[in-house]
Amino acid sequence: MSKGEAVAAQPAASASRNLLMRVLAAVVLVPLVLGAAYVGGVPWAALVTLAVVGLFIEWLMVVGVLHQRRVAVTGAIALALTGACLALARFELASLAAVAGLAAVAALSAQGRPWAVAGFLYAGSALFAALSLRADQQMGFAALVFVLLVVWATDIGGYFAGRGIGGPKLWPRVSPNKTWAGAVGGFVGSLAVAAGFAASGIGRLVPLLILGGVLSVAGQLGDLFESAVKRRFGVKDSSHIIPGHGGLMDRLDSLVAVLVLAAIFGFVRHGADGIGRGLMVW
Helix, strand or coil, X not given: CCHHHHHHHHHHXXXXXXXXXXXXXXXXXXXXXXXXXXHCHHHHHHHHHHHXXXXXXXXXXXXXXXXXXXXXXXXXXXXXXHHHHXXXXXXXXHHHHHHXXXXXXXXHCCCXXXXXXXXXHHHXXXXXXXXXXXXXXXXXXXXXXXXXXXXXXXXHHHHHHXXXXXXXXXXXXXXXXXXXHHHHHHHHXXXXXXXXXXXXXXXXXXXXXXXXXXXHHHHHHHHHHHHHHHHHCCCCCXXXXXXXCECHHHHHXXXXXXXXXXXXXXXXXXXXXXXXXXXXXX
C-alpha cells in the first residue's frame, strides 16, 4: 500500500471503529433506558436525575466554570433533590428545590454567571420534562417511547444519510460535519416512527406525522445549539464518558430539546396530570 492509500484508509478505519463503538454503546444503553422507562417511578427518576446532574457538570466544564466547586456541588445537590421530589410526586417541593438551586447557582457564581445559570436551566428543564412526561399513568410510557424513538431515528437517519449522500453542509460554521442530506434523512426517520405508532393504533396518522416532524426538527436544532456552545468555548467533545458518542451533552443534546418541547405540547393540551395523553391522543 502506498503512503497516499494508507492516509486515505485511516479516516475510513476510524469511522468504522467509531460506528462499532456507537453500536456497542447503544446495545448497552438502550435496554437500560427503555427498561427504566417501562418501570417508571423511582428507577426512571434515578436514571434521569443521574443523567441531568452529569449534564450540568459537563456544561460547567464546557463553559469553563467547573473550577467553581461551590457552584457545581450546589447545583448538583439541587437537581438531585428536585429529582427526588418529582419521584415522590411532590411537584411543589420539586419546584421550590429547583428555584432555590437556581438562585444559589446565580449567587455563588463569581464568573461566567449567565452560563452557569443557563446550564442549570438546561439540565433542570430536561429533568422536569422527562419525569413529568412519564408520570402520566395512562400514556406516559408510550409518549416517552415515542419521544425516544423519534430522537434515535433522527440520529440514525441523519448519520447514514449524511455519510452516504453527503452534499452541502447544513451550518458549517457551527457544525462542519452536518449536511442537508443528513437533516432530511433524520426527518424521514422520525416520520417512519410516527407512521409505526399510528399503524399500531397509538394515535392518528396525520397528527403523529406532524408531531414527529416537528420534534425531529427541534432535536436537530438542539444538536446545533449544543454544537454552537462547544464551538463558542473551543471544545470538541463535552467529555468521553460514552464510547463512540463523547459526553452526555453530545448524546443528550437532541433529547433535551425534544423532551422539553414534547412536555410543553402535552401540558398545553391536557394539563400537568396528563402530559403523555396530551402529546399522543389527538
